Amino acid sequence: MKFGVVIFPGSNCDQDCFYVIKEVLKQPVEYIWHQSTDLAGFDAVILPGGFSYGDYLRTGAVARFSPVMKAVNKFAAQGGLVIGICNGFQILLEAGLLPGAMLRNRNLHFICKYVLVKAENTETAFSNLCRPEQILKIPIAHNEGNYYIDDAGLQELKQNNQIVLRYYKFNPNGSQDNIAGIINREGNVLGMMPHPERSAEEALGSRDGLLIFKSMLEYLQNKR
Amino acid sequence: MTTPNNCQALGLSQDEYQKITALIGREPSLTELAMFSVEWSEHCGYIHSKRMLQLLPKTGKYPTLIGEDSGGIIVDDLAIVFKMESHNHPSQVEPKQGAATGVGGIIRDIFTAGARPIALLDSLRFGSLSEPYNKYLMRGVVDGIQFYGNCLGVPTVGGEIYFDQSYNGNCLVNVMCIGTAKKNKLSRARTKGSGNSIIYAGSSTGRDGIGGCSILASKEFKRGEEKRPTVQIGDPFTEKCLIEATLEALATGYVTGIKDMGAAGLTCASSEMASSGHTGIEIELKGVPLREKNMAPWEIMMSESQERMLLCVKKGKEKIIEKIFSKWGLNAALIGKVTGGRLVRIKHKGKVVAEVKADDLTSAPLYEVPCVKPDYLETVNRLDLHRLAEPKDYNQVLLKLLGSPSIASKEWAYRQYDHMVQTNTLVLPGSDAAVLRLKGTRKAIAATTDCNSSYCYLNPYRGAQIAVAEAARNLVCAGAEPAAVTDCLNFGNPTKPDRFWQFKHCVEGITSACQFFNLPVVSGNVSFYNESPQGAIFPTPAIGMIGIIQDAKKICTQYFKKENEAVVLLGVSKEELGGSGYLKEIHKTVRGDAPELDLYLEEAVQKTAREAISKGLVSSAHDCAEGGLLVALAESCISDRDNLLGAVIDNLTFEIRPDALFFGESQSRIILSCKNSSVPKIRKIADKYKAPLRVIGKTGGKKLVVLNGKRKPIALPLEDLSKAWHKSLEKQVSL
Amino acid sequence: MLKAEIHITLKKTVVDPQGLIIKHALESIGYKGLEEARIGKMITLTLNYRQKKRAEREIREMCKKLLANPIIEEYTFKLREEK
C-alpha cells in the first residue's frame, strides 16, 4: 500500500511520519510537495504536523490554498484515505474537509505531553484494530487544539458516530466534548490532534499510535 | 566623511582609529569604518577574551572538528556539531523576541555547518521572581523559545533555570543547539576558488539592529535609561524554509562555503569567509535584496536582519542553487565573486565604497586586561558553621527547598517546548540529562547544560570546575560517556579588573577539569558586560556537554522504578554548606567556599555508575546537586509524576551536622536504585574504581522517610513533596 | 492609495480564552472594574489603487476566503484614502 506524506512549507512532522511508515509499518511511502496536483497511485495521504506557513495568520489557513489541497479534495471525494495529524487536522478544518474550527488552548500555552485518549469509534478505517473503548497513550504538541463546533454540528457528529477519539480523564486544551479526533461522514478523512507517529515505537514510550497506521493498512488491504 | 564623532558612535576608540588609518594607509571611508567597528568589537573580535580562550583544550577521546562558527566531534561516520550562544541583552528589553531571535541565531550556526539541527537546550538565569519584571522576563523568554523552536521542529530537550538577585536587570538567555551530519557532508564558512560566485540567500535586508551587535553587546544597562535598540521579530517560518533550502543546496555539492549573516551581517560574513578562505571577495551591493528604501552602503553592510545566508557557489552552478531557494519561497541573489588577492572590495552601483584586506578586518587588536582579585571574596568566603543555627523542623526545610524556584520542577517551562518532534527523544526533560537516539545507528547521545553560579561567585576556579564535573555527572546518570563540551561564558564588564579576574579563573577552571576528563571544548561564546547598576552578575560559565551511549537500550532515568529496591549512595557527604541552596533559601545568604572537588573521586564515582548502568544493573540514577542529598532523594521519588514512589532511608551515618548531611552540596555523589541482588555486583565495580558506596535504604511506600536510630527527622507524604516541587514555579511566574 | 483597516473578532458565542486570561491578568495587577476583555486581530492593508468599490468588494472576499474563519470569527472593515 502506498502512503504519501505532504510537505507544506513549515511542516515539521513530515519526516517523522515518513519514518514510521517506512521503518516501522514497512510500507512504501513518498513525499508529496505542496505544489503537486496529482495523487495518482497513492492509497493513503498524510497531512503531517508542523506550522505550515508559520501558522502566522490562523493555523492551517494559508496551507489550505496550496495546490495540493485541490488534489487532496479530489482524492478524498474518490474515497482515498486522508489523515491529518495536528497541523494536518487544522488544515482539514480550514479546507472544510472536516467540520469545526480550532481555538487556542484554554491555558494559552503550547502543550507537549503524553495524554490518554479513548477510542470511541473503532469501526473506522483508522481505528479498526483498537478494542472498543481502548485507552491509547499518545502525545500531543500544539498551541491550538481547543476544538470548537456549534451545538448543531456537535449533535451531528455524535449522531453519525464521527467522534473517533476523546481525551480520557484529562482534557488538556479545553476542546468541546473532549474531542481529540473526528472523521468525516464518509469515513475516509480523519483529523486528530495527538501524534500517532511519535508513539509508534516502544523506545519512545508507547506503541499505541502505531494502531492508527496499522488500522489504515488493514482497511486498505481488505478493500483490495 | 569619517569624523571622531562617527568613531565614538560606532564604539571605536581614538587608538583604534589610528590603527585603522595606519593599516589601510589613508582615512577610512564611512563604510570601512563601520566594518572595522563591528569586526573589532568584543562580539566579533573577542578582543578581551581571545587570549584566555586559547587555553581551552581542543582534543579528547573522539576526533574533534573546530569549524568557523561551531564545532563538534566525529563518532563513526557521523559528525555531531554543537554550540551554545547567548542573547542576554536583547532578551532583557524584549524577552519574547529577544529569546526567539537567539534561538534562530544558534540554529543557523549549526546548519551552516551542513548539520541538521536535532535538539536545543536552554540555560536561563533571572532575578528574583518576587519582582514583577522578572516574571515578565521569564514568561516572555520561555514564550520566545517555544515560539521559535516549536515552529522549526527542533525539539527543546533540556536546559536549566536559576534565579538570583544578581540577575536583576540582566537576565541570561543561553541556547545550545546540536546537529548531526554525515562526516563527509560538512561545510565550512570560507570562500574557495577564485571566480566562484557569492550568493545571498534568505530574507531581505532592512535597517534592523544596525550596530546592534557591537553596541548592544558592549554596553551595560543603566536602569531607566532610554535605550531602545531595534529588537527584531523572529520569523521561524522563514528560518525553517532556510534550513531545508540550505541543506538541499549543500547536498548538491556545488556550495563550496557558507556562512550565516548574524551579528554584523554582511560585513562579518564576507570578510570572515574571505579571511578563512585566504582569498579576496568582491561584492556589489546593488544586488542585495532590500526591504527599505534608500539604504546607504554602510547600512547594508551593517544590517543584522535575521534569517540570511551567504554562499560561495561553483561558477556555472548559480542557477541550480537559486532554484532551490526559490522553491522554498526565499530570495537568492548573485551579489559577488571570489577574487584573487586578499581584498574585501565592496561596490555600490559600480562605485567602490570599501576596499580593505580581509585579514585586517578579522585580526582585531587583542587587549591585555588588568586582573585583580575581587575584594568581596575575603568577606563572603567566611562562613562559621558554629554560628549557624540548625533548623528544628527538617520537613519544613525540605518542602521549602523543593518549592524554591531554582530547585523546583521546571515542567512549567518544558511543557511548553516541543521536546518530542523528530522522534529521537528517548529520555524526555525531567531527568538528569536528555537522551536522543541517532537513527540508523545503535547509539544515542545525552546532552545537558549546567552551571551553579553561586559556586562561581564564591570561587570562580572551582565553581567552573564543578560546572564541568556536574555536567559530566548528569550525562553519566543517563548512561552516557561524556565526550565534548561547549560553553557560554557570561560575565560583567571585562575592562574592570575584578570582573576579568573572575573570567580568567573560570576559564582556567574549565580548562583544568576538561583536561582531567579528556574533554575537548569544541565551541563556545562569550558574553561580557552583563551588569546592572547593582553590579555584575554572578560569573556564569554555562557548560553544555554531550555524551555518547553505545547502546541506546542501556539508558537510565532519575526516578525510582520499583518497590523494595536498594537505594545506594556513591560518594561521600562532607560537612560543607558553602554556596548551598540551603544557605541561600533558608539562611538567606550566599557565603562560604564552593564545595570541595576531588577530580579523582569524581571520576571513580562516574565510572562506577556508568559501568553499572551499561551492565543493566541500575534502575535509576540521579546526582546530588542543589539542595543536596534530600532534594535528590525527593526528586527520585516524585519526578515521574504519574508514578510516585517513596523510600525509607535508614542507613545514613550521622557523623556530621544533620543539615549538612541532608542539604549540603558535596560533589561527586550519585544515588542509584537497583535490585537487592545487584548490590554486590555494583559494589564490586565500585571497589574496582575505589568509589565509596553505601546502601542507605530502600524504595517503597507512599512517603519519604529518613530514620536516625529511632528518630524520624524526615517523614513526608509524597503528595506533599510533589505539590511543593511540581506546582511551585507555575505559581510563582503567574501574575 | 487606499488603506483598509480590518477587524477580526471571535463571535460573541465563542469563548475567548485569550480575552479571559488578559482580563484575569489585568485584574491581578490591580484593575478592578473590568466587565469583559476580548481580543481580536487588526489587519491593515495598503492598496496601490484608488477605486473604492473594487476595494470593498475585494476586501470582503479576502475576509471570507482567508482572513477570517466564518465558523468562529466575524469581521468588519474601514477604508480610507491616503495621500
Add this chain to the structure above:
Amino acid sequence: MLKAEIHITLKKTVVDPQGLIIKHALESIGYKGLEEARIGKMITLTLNYRQKKRAEREIREMCKKLLANPIIEEYTFKLREEK
C-alpha cells in the same frame, strides 16, 4: 458602561513577518494591488464604570504595563459609552 477599543501594532520600523505571509497568501489567491499588509491586535475592554477620565488613565497604564511592549509596539485606543 464604557467600551474601549485598543489597537496594538508593531512600530513602522519593525518588520512584520506575519504581515508578509498574509500579503503573499493574498497575492497567491489572486489579489494584486497590495502594497503592504500588517497585522496587529485589537483588544476590546468593557468597563463597568462611567468615568471617562479614569478610564483613559487606566487604559494608558494597562497598555504600558501589560498589553504592549513600547520597544516594538505602539498603541492607540478609543473610548465610547454603551447603553
